[in-house]
Amino acid sequence: MTKNGQSEVALGAGLVFSAVGGLFGTLVLITAAPSLAELALKFSSYEYFWLVLLGLTCSIMIASSSPLKGFVSLFLAC
Structure with missing residues (x-):
């Protein structure tokens, strides 16, 4: 995208999708942590x-x- 002159758009998209992915991963971990802990104790x-x-x-x-x-x-x- 930089070759097309859209480097700001690429950086913005990377920032947004990184934040969304981090939040999604955190929510999945919060949801799955209790059941994973029970499994690990066994x-x-x-x-x-x-x-x-x-x-x-x-x-x-x-x-x-x-x-x-x-x-x-x-x-x-x-």
């Missing part, structure tokens, strides 16, 4: 293990284009 060590493993796997895949490099960097960081 977790045992088995569920915590798989949740941690899922998080580490996601961090490996997101870290770089090579999963091996992501694994090595995660291993060295621990």
Whole structure:
């Protein structure tokens, strides 16, 4: 949009949609927090293990284009 001379419109739209998204996310979190807390209190060590493993796997895949490099960097960081 900057090439078309509409940079102010792009910045304004980004600001508005960022604020709307933040408010929507906050409302969803406020609504869902009690039921998520009840679910989390029912977790045992088995569920915590798989949740941690899922998080580490996601961090490996997101870290770089090579999963091996992501694994090595995660291993060295621990």
